[in-house]
Amino acid sequence: MIIKSRSITKNHAINVLEYVIREEKDHIVLDSDGADISSAYTFIGDSSLYKKDRVTKAFVSKVISPHAKDKLNKKDLKNLLHEVFREMKLDNRQFFAVIHQNTDTPHIHVISNRIDYDYNTWNDHHVAFTCQRTCKNVSNKLGLIYANDLQGNYDGKGKEKCIS
Amino acid sequence: MRKHRLHIRITKEEFLELERRAKRAGLTRSDYVRKVALNSSQKFLTNSDRELFNELRIELRNTANLRNKNASLRTTLDPIRKQLKNLIRQFQ
Numbered sequence: 252m253i254i255k256s257r258s259i260t261k262n263h264a265i266n267v268l269e270y271v272i273r274e275e276k277d278h279i280v281l282d283s284d285g286a287d288i289s290s291a292y293t294f295i296g297d298s299s300l301y302k303k304d305r306v307t308k309a310f311v312s313k314v315i316s317p318h319a320k321d322k323l324n325k326k327d328l329k330n331l332l333h334e335v336f337r338e339m340k341l342d343n344r345q346f347f348a349v350i351h352q353n354t355d356t357p358h359i360h361v362i363s364n365r366i367d368y369d370y371n372t373w374n375d376h377h378v379a380f381t382c383q384r385t386c387k388n389v390s391n392k393l394g395l396i397y398a399n400d401l402q403g404n405y406d407g408k409g410k411e412k413c414i415s
Numbered sequence: 416m417r418k419h420r421l422h423i424r425i426t427k428e429e430f431l432e433l434e435r436r437a438k439r440a441g442l443t444r445s446d447y448v449r450k451v452a453l454n455s456s457q458k459f460l461t462n463s464d465r466e467l468f469n470e471l472r473i474e475l476r477n478t479a480n481l482r483n484k485n486a487s488l489r490t491t492l493d494p495i496r497k498q499l500k501n502l503i504r505q506f507q
Contacts, residue, residue, distance in 0.1 A: 280483075283480070283483050284476075284480060285476040285479055285480065286476075286479050287479045287482060287483070287496070288483050297475070297479060300472050300475065300503065345476075368476075
């Protein structure tokens with residue numbers, strides 16, 4: 252499993268939302284909270300209820316991609332999503348999560364508000380390291396494959412090396 | 416960065432009144448004077464206003480969740496959401 256995350260601006264969030272609900276991506280809505288998800292603009296409109304003027308990058312875009320061999324169903328992916336939220340302290344806020352099924356490995360795209368329901372802003376300092384740590388902890392907890400454990404097993408093109 | 420200082424003389428009664436109003440708005444004295452002087456159209460919320468505002472926000476959040484889960488409820492919930500949004504807009 253790998254996790255990617257970054258803070259994004261409002262306009263970037265609109266573009267990401269339009270990307271994640273594209274028809275060719277064969278998406279399924281996994282979960283959401285606190286915002287109308289019928290379109291990108293309704294989500295952004297509802298998220299303006301929790302905003303701070305000085306926070307310019309007010310949204311968080313996240314991708315959670317478990318390994319194909321884990322073979323997780325929708326219920327498992329939902330459990331994984333909330334486990335990641337708990338670990339990264341990204342719960343208690345508006346979010347929208349979808350699964351993309353157009354690739355060999357179904358993965359989750361998440362857009363969430365950086366400001367939670369109690370008006371606390373999520374700290375995005377060194378977020379790459381936070382993602383790495385979360386990925387390791389959650390993989391161990393749920394018994395999933397952690398990307399770093401597979402280092403050296405693949406060539407540069409994502410194909411498994413033949414060990415003879 | 417706020418570099419400049421402003422000194423003004425006021426009576427004790429004026430000072431107490433200023434402090435009371437700042438407390439009611441949930442701001443410091445400096446913030447209150449700054450906001451009133453520079454942005455006269457600014458609205459100030461009392462504690463009861465804030466409670467009502469939060470209740471409206473929670474209600475809007477719940478209706479959004481219901482609407483997302485149940486497509487058949489859209490026609491009944493959309494007018495309620497519109498009214499809630501209008502009420503919230505009055506506070507902002």
